[in-house]
Amino acid sequence: MTTKTAQAAPVIPSASGLCSDLGAAIASERALASVALALGAETVGTLSSQEKALGKAAASTVVSKKIISQLKDMIRAGDDPLGDIFCVLRSSEERRENGATYTPTPIVQTMVDWAAAKNPARIVDPGVGSARFLTRAAAAFPKAELVGIDIDPLAALLARANLAVSGHAKRARVLLGDYRRFAERIDGKTLYIGNPPYVRHHQIEPKWKDWLFNEASKLDLTASKLAGLHVYFFLATARSAKPKDIGAFITAAEWLDVNYGALVRSLVLGDLGGQSVTVIDPTAQPFPDAATTAAITTFEIGAQPKSIYFKRVEKLAKLDGLGKGRRVHRDRLAAESRWSYLTHSTEKPPEGYVELGELCRVHRGQVTGANGVWIAGEHSVGLPDSVLFPTITRAREVMEAEGLLTDAARLRRVIDLPADLDELGTSERNAVKRFLKTARAMGANQGYVASHRKAWWAVGLREAAPIISTYMARRPPAFVINKADARHINIAHGLYPRDNLSEKVKKALVDYLQVNISQRSGRTYAGGLTKFEPREMERLIVPGPALLAAGMTA
Incomplete structure (x- = not known):
C-alpha cells in the first residue's frame, strides 16, 4: 500500500461543519490509520500483521484529542467520516483497482430495512470497507454477530474503528482476506449484505478465473471467465451459505443483460433464491464516483418463489423499500437472456389484473x-399417420x-419426423426413406433452417x-x-x-x-x-x- 500526502487539505463531506478541521488534521493515509487506532480499532478482534504494520508506520502521526472527539460524535450520529476521508485521500481510480466503491447511506439503510423482519443471528459483509453496512445492521440487530471481510488493511482498520465507536466491538470480527475463501456456517440465520467489489475481468488472476469456472461446475452451471469480480461474490455466497440464509447485494446492473451475467441470472433462479431486483438509474448516483446503473438484489438461499419483483427508480428519494414492483414469473425469467427491460415502467394494471406473461408463456x-415440403400433400402420400x-x-x-x-x-x-429414424418401425421407416428422397429432390436439405437442425428432416x-x-x-x-x-x-x-x-x-x-x-x-x-x-x-x-x-x- 502506498502512503501519500495530500498537497492541500482535502474537502471532507460532513453534516457537522467540520470539513476544514478534518482536512487539515487528516491529510494522509498514515494519519487516517493513526486516527482509526485512536478511535479504538485494536479493541475489535485481533489485528492482522498488515494492519499492525500500518499502525506502526502511523505511530509518529498524532491527531488532536479534539478531532478524535469530534469524529466520535459524528460516528455515533450515524455519519461515516472515516469512509468519506478515505474516498478523498485515495482517488476513485486508485480504489477501482480493488473495486472499492462506497455506498450512500440512504441505500445502505434501505437494504438493512429490508432485512428488519428476518431476525438474523449473524451479519456478514463480504467487502466491508469502512463498515457502513455493518454498523447500520448492528443497530438494527442488537444481538447478531458481526463479520466484515476486506482485502485492504487500511479499510479493515477503519471498519474496526467505526464498530468500536458505535459500541459493537465485543460482537464484531473484521477479517483481512478474500471473501471467496470464507466458508463459515452457523446454526442460526445469516444475513449477507453489502456492496461486492466491482473489478473487470482483465484485472482478475487466472487462478481465480479457474476457481469461478470450477465452482460453478459443481452447481451444474457454466461460468464465463470474462465475468467481473461481483459475479464471484454471488457465486461464493451461493456456495457457502445454507438454506434460509438471506442477503441483499448492491452491484453494477450489467449482469442483468451481458453474457457473463448468465451465471448470476441462473443463481438468482436457482441456489441463491432471488426475491427482488431493484435498479437505480445513474441519475440517482448510486455510486457517487462512478456513473453507472446499480442493481440491488435480494435473496433467500434455497427459496424458489413463483415470481420475482422488478423495479426501477430514478431518484434515491423514490427508493421506498425493496421487494416491491412488477412481479415476473420465474418461468418467464428462465426463458429470457436479458432482464433489464423488465425493470422499466409499464402500465399499472387495475386491481386483480396481471400481465398475460404471468399466466402463460408465449412461443x-x-x-x-x-x-x-413439410406441409403434407401429394408429394408425401404414403407417409404413416x-x-x-x-x-x-x-x-x-x-x-x-x-x-x-x-x-x-x-x-x-x-x-414431423424423429431425428433418429430408428425409432420408427420397419414399414414406417421405409416409407419415410422414400419420402426423404423426394424431399432432397425438392431441396429441403439445403436451406439455412435445415442446415442448423440436429437432423435436417426433423x-x-x-x-x-x-x-x-x-x-x-x-x-x-x-x-x-x-x-x-x-x-x-x-x-x-x-x-x-x-x-x-x-x-x-x-x-x-x-x-x-x-x-x-x-x-x-x-x-x-x-x-x-x-x-x-x-x-x-x-x-x-x-x-x-x-x-x-x-x-x-x-
Missing part, C-alpha cells in the same frame, strides 16, 4: 424452412374458429398449445382454445399456461383477449400491418385467475 410456432400432425398453418384458421378450435379434420398436416414441432393466437394482421390478434390438439407453425403463437388453468378460466381468458386487445398494443408497420412479438404479447394486461374464475372481466 411463436416452429419454422419449417420449407412449407412446400404417426409423423403427420394436424397443424395451424394459416392465420385465418384461428380467426374463423371464433374462440374454439375443435375440428382437426379441417387442418392440414405437418410432417422439423421439431412444439407440443400442442392449450391456447393459440395470431400475431400479425391488419386487425387485433385472434385467440382460440385448442381442443383439436393442433400444433402450430410460425404463423401463430402458442400460449402455454405456467400453472394449471381450469377450462372455465381458459375460456374466460380467451373471451377477454378476443374483445379487449387493440392493435395499439402491438407494433404497427406501414400499411397498417400490426405485429405482436411473443414478449409484447406477454405484456398484455388481463384479469388474474381469481377474476377469470369469478367471471368478473367486464
Whole structure:
C-alpha cells in the first residue's frame, strides 16, 4: 500500500461543519490509520500483521484529542467520516483497482430495512470497507454477530474503528482476506449484505478465473471467465451459505443483460433464491464516483418463489423499500437472456389484473424452412399417420374458429419426423426413406433452417398449445382454445399456461383477449400491418385467475 500526502487539505463531506478541521488534521493515509487506532480499532478482534504494520508506520502521526472527539460524535450520529476521508485521500481510480466503491447511506439503510423482519443471528459483509453496512445492521440487530471481510488493511482498520465507536466491538470480527475463501456456517440465520467489489475481468488472476469456472461446475452451471469480480461474490455466497440464509447485494446492473451475467441470472433462479431486483438509474448516483446503473438484489438461499419483483427508480428519494414492483414469473425469467427491460415502467394494471406473461408463456410456432415440403400433400402420400400432425398453418384458421378450435379434420398436416429414424418401425421407416428422397429432390436439405437442425428432416414441432393466437394482421390478434390438439407453425403463437388453468378460466381468458386487445398494443408497420412479438404479447394486461374464475372481466 502506498502512503501519500495530500498537497492541500482535502474537502471532507460532513453534516457537522467540520470539513476544514478534518482536512487539515487528516491529510494522509498514515494519519487516517493513526486516527482509526485512536478511535479504538485494536479493541475489535485481533489485528492482522498488515494492519499492525500500518499502525506502526502511523505511530509518529498524532491527531488532536479534539478531532478524535469530534469524529466520535459524528460516528455515533450515524455519519461515516472515516469512509468519506478515505474516498478523498485515495482517488476513485486508485480504489477501482480493488473495486472499492462506497455506498450512500440512504441505500445502505434501505437494504438493512429490508432485512428488519428476518431476525438474523449473524451479519456478514463480504467487502466491508469502512463498515457502513455493518454498523447500520448492528443497530438494527442488537444481538447478531458481526463479520466484515476486506482485502485492504487500511479499510479493515477503519471498519474496526467505526464498530468500536458505535459500541459493537465485543460482537464484531473484521477479517483481512478474500471473501471467496470464507466458508463459515452457523446454526442460526445469516444475513449477507453489502456492496461486492466491482473489478473487470482483465484485472482478475487466472487462478481465480479457474476457481469461478470450477465452482460453478459443481452447481451444474457454466461460468464465463470474462465475468467481473461481483459475479464471484454471488457465486461464493451461493456456495457457502445454507438454506434460509438471506442477503441483499448492491452491484453494477450489467449482469442483468451481458453474457457473463448468465451465471448470476441462473443463481438468482436457482441456489441463491432471488426475491427482488431493484435498479437505480445513474441519475440517482448510486455510486457517487462512478456513473453507472446499480442493481440491488435480494435473496433467500434455497427459496424458489413463483415470481420475482422488478423495479426501477430514478431518484434515491423514490427508493421506498425493496421487494416491491412488477412481479415476473420465474418461468418467464428462465426463458429470457436479458432482464433489464423488465425493470422499466409499464402500465399499472387495475386491481386483480396481471400481465398475460404471468399466466402463460408465449412461443411463436416452429419454422419449417420449407412449407412446400413439410406441409403434407401429394408429394408425401404414403407417409404413416404417426409423423403427420394436424397443424395451424394459416392465420385465418384461428380467426374463423371464433374462440374454439375443435375440428382437426379441417387442418392440414405437418410432417414431423424423429431425428433418429430408428425409432420408427420397419414399414414406417421405409416409407419415410422414400419420402426423404423426394424431399432432397425438392431441396429441403439445403436451406439455412435445415442446415442448423440436429437432423435436417426433423422439423421439431412444439407440443400442442392449450391456447393459440395470431400475431400479425391488419386487425387485433385472434385467440382460440385448442381442443383439436393442433400444433402450430410460425404463423401463430402458442400460449402455454405456467400453472394449471381450469377450462372455465381458459375460456374466460380467451373471451377477454378476443374483445379487449387493440392493435395499439402491438407494433404497427406501414400499411397498417400490426405485429405482436411473443414478449409484447406477454405484456398484455388481463384479469388474474381469481377474476377469470369469478367471471368478473367486464
